[in-house]
Amino acid sequence: MNLKQLEAWFVTGSQHLYGPQTLKSVAAHSQEIARALNASSAIPVKVVFKPVMTTPDAITELCQAANNARGCIGLVTWCHTFSPSKMWINGLQQLRKPVAHLHTQYNRDIPWSTIDMDFMNMNQAAHGDREHGFIWSRLRKNRKVVAGFWQEQTVQQKLGAWARAAAAWADWQGARFCRFGDNMREVAVTEGDKVAAQARFGFSVNGHGVGDLVKLVNAVSDKEAGALAKEYEAAYAIAADLRPGGKRYKSVREAAEAARIELGLRAFLADGNFKGFTTTFEDLHGLAQLPGLAPQRLMADNYGFAAEGDWKTAALVRAMKVMAAGLDGGTSFMEDYTYHLEPGNPLVLGAHMLEICPSIAEGQPSLEVHPLGIGGKADPARLVFNTGAGPALNAALMDFGNRFRLLVNEVEVVAPGCPMPRLPVARAVWKCQPNFADACACWIYAGGAHHTGFSQAVTTEMLEDFAAIADIELLVIDADTNVRQFKNELRWNETAYGLKSGWGS
Numbered sequence: 001m002n003l004k005q006l007e008a009w010f011v012t013g014s015q016h017l018y019g020p021q022t023l024k025s026v027a028a029h030s031q032e033i034a035r036a037l038n039a040s041s042a043i044p045v046k047v048v049f050k051p052v053m054t055t056p057d058a059i060t061e062l063c064q065a066a067n068n069a070r071g072c073i074g075l076v077t078w079c080h081t082f083s084p085s086k087m088w089i090n091g092l093q094q095l096r097k098p099v100a101h102l103h104t105q106y107n108r109d110i111p112w113s114t115i116d117m118d119f120m121n122m123n124q125a126a127h128g129d130r131e132h133g134f135i136w137s138r139l140r141k142n143r144k145v146v147a148g149f150w151q152e153q154t155v156q157q158k159l160g161a162w163a164r165a166a167a168a169w170a171d172w173q174g175a176r177f178c179r180f181g182d183n184m185r186e187v188a189v190t191e192g193d194k195v196a197a198q199a200r201f202g203f204s205v206n207g208h209g210v211g212d213l214v215k216l217v218n219a220v221s222d223k224e225a226g227a228l229a230k231e232y233e234a235a236y237a238i239a240a241d242l243r244p245g246g247k248r249y250k251s252v253r254e255a256a257e258a259a260r261i262e263l264g265l266r267a268f269l270a271d272g273n274f275k276g277f278t279t280t281f282e283d284l285h286g287l288a289q290l291p292g293l294a295p296q297r298l299m300a301d302n303y304g305f306a307a308e309g310d311w312k313t314a315a316l317v318r319a320m321k322v323m324a325a326g327l328d329g330g331t332s333f334m335e336d337y338t339y340h341l342e343p344g345n346p347l348v349l350g351a352h353m354l355e356i357c358p359s360i361a362e363g364q365p366s367l368e369v370h371p372l373g374i375g376g377k378a379d380p381a382r383l384v385f386n387t388g389a390g391p392a393l394n395a396a397l398m399d400f401g402n403r404f405r406l407l408v409n410e411v412e413v414v415a416p417g418c419p420m421p422r423l424p425v426a427r428a429v430w431k432c433q434p435n436f437a438d439a440c441a442c443w444i445y446a447g448g449a450h451h452t453g454f455s456q457a458v459t460t461e462m463l464e465d466f467a468a469i470a471d472i473e474l475l476v477i478d479a480d481t482n483v484r485q486f487k488n489e490l491r492w493n494e495t496a497y498g499l500k501s502g503w504g505s
Helices: 020-039 056-068 085-094 117-122 125-138 153-172 194-201 210-219 222-235 249-271 293-300 311-323 436-445 460-470 483-501
Strands: 007-013 046-049 072-079 099-103 144-147 176-180 204-208 276-279 304-307 331-342 345-351 366-369 381-384 390-399 404-414 427-432 451-455 473-477
Touching: 007 020, 007 056, 020 046, 020 072, 020 117, 056 072, 056 085, 072 125, 072 153, 085 125, 099 125, 099 153, 144 153, 153 311, 153 460, 176 311, 194 204, 194 311, 194 404, 204 210, 210 249, 222 249, 249 293, 249 381, 276 293, 276 311, 293 304, 293 331, 293 381, 304 311, 304 331, 311 331, 311 390, 311 451, 311 460, 331 427, 345 436, 390 460, 404 436, 404 460, 427 436, 436 473, 436 483, 460 473, 473 483
Parallel strands: 007 046, 007 072, 072 099, 099 144, 176 204, 176 276, 276 304, 404 473
Antiparallel strands: 331 345, 331 451, 345 427, 366 381, 390 404, 390 451, 404 427
16 A cells, blocks of 8 residues: 555645735745655655635635545645634535644744744734634534644654544545355344444445355366465465375365465455455355455455454454555454463453464464364365564444444553464464453443454554544543543443434434
8 A cells, every 4th residue: 555645735724914925925834844744754645735725715615626636635734824714614514524733833933032023923823723723613523633843753743643544534435345244143243334334434335145256266277276375385384284294285275275265355356346355154155164364365465354244343454454554563353362361461362263464473474274163164274373572452343323432452462471382373462551450341341342453553543533533432441541430431422422413222
């Protein structure tokens, strides 16, 4: 993913009161700031200067143009001088793109010995941006406010986080996600209202019979499958028992079957222009094995994925892949699987039956074939690896009837205390923030899902910006979380969203 193909429009507010010379200087200063932001390594998209806005008609036309520009992910606004906010009402009422409000000024320092009223009239962001902020709040519209000098790295990093969230939001608009089979039977949290999701998020989710996939899988030739299997052998460490002379050497053919499934899946997803998909072990009719290696490799190519029909997590993983584009660290579908409850050192082992993205692997993954006690099919191929130590987060998206909730827990990935030679799946081991007991209690109080998007690249700030753009509830469990306060926040949110959008059932 090259996010530099996307644009954030830099828009400066002013007015004609100050005369043409002042407006000329405002434009020159704004162009300089836009160039600097565009050159910043912290901002992944192209920052494009737009003419200074001085009339209601110009502002409305700009907002309409932004709505219709496919490459525009949003606006960065700034009021160099005073920009009367009534001018912005009509345009902002029509604007459908995210906005970051940059509260800065062109000069860093006050020129103490020479400051005069000309300088004061030019550099009025201190109250110009307050006027601009009022109209956003008066219209009850979400935006991100970034305050500070435009050359500061922290300011650029905050704008970069917003840009990544806005890029992910743009990617969701019109996106298509495919479900092979239905939701895992009798499971609650992976269900949801797909109509409400499309209205809120902009992506569509539709089911497709696994038989439609099987047709494409069966159409893959032995030569094509064999060639991809050879790629597997070059890319991954091959388990000893699968090498010539090994006791499971004959099972190498299952890797070729996995290659056939991968090629069929790639063809299906490309033909349907899908950005993600789900599978379920309860509907494998016509497939030789549960897809494992294929979802792993497709996630590594930035497809969203989740198991057991969990379309919300598949969409979230895709969004997090977009946010993480070009950053160090991977992003994967994940599940809280089992605990290590040693006193003083409680840990979570995250994994899934097969489908963990190798973008989070520490070192070279091992290609292995093992039995799977679910699904009643042939032994599937999969990549096995540990995840490297470092900060990470888990995020889950749930449907609460009257709203969607995005829940985030910051964690610290650690090295496993001992080798796990008999565990035939990829895995990550982490410590929860603020601690195991409080994090788990808060997650469960919040109705958090067992499936998550896991990332060592995406930050809480990005997800906070994303939730604001989507206008959905956000709850964060981090080092500062207090259980009593968290429970109160849940109560307040229930009341607030009940008043805002009606009480869900």
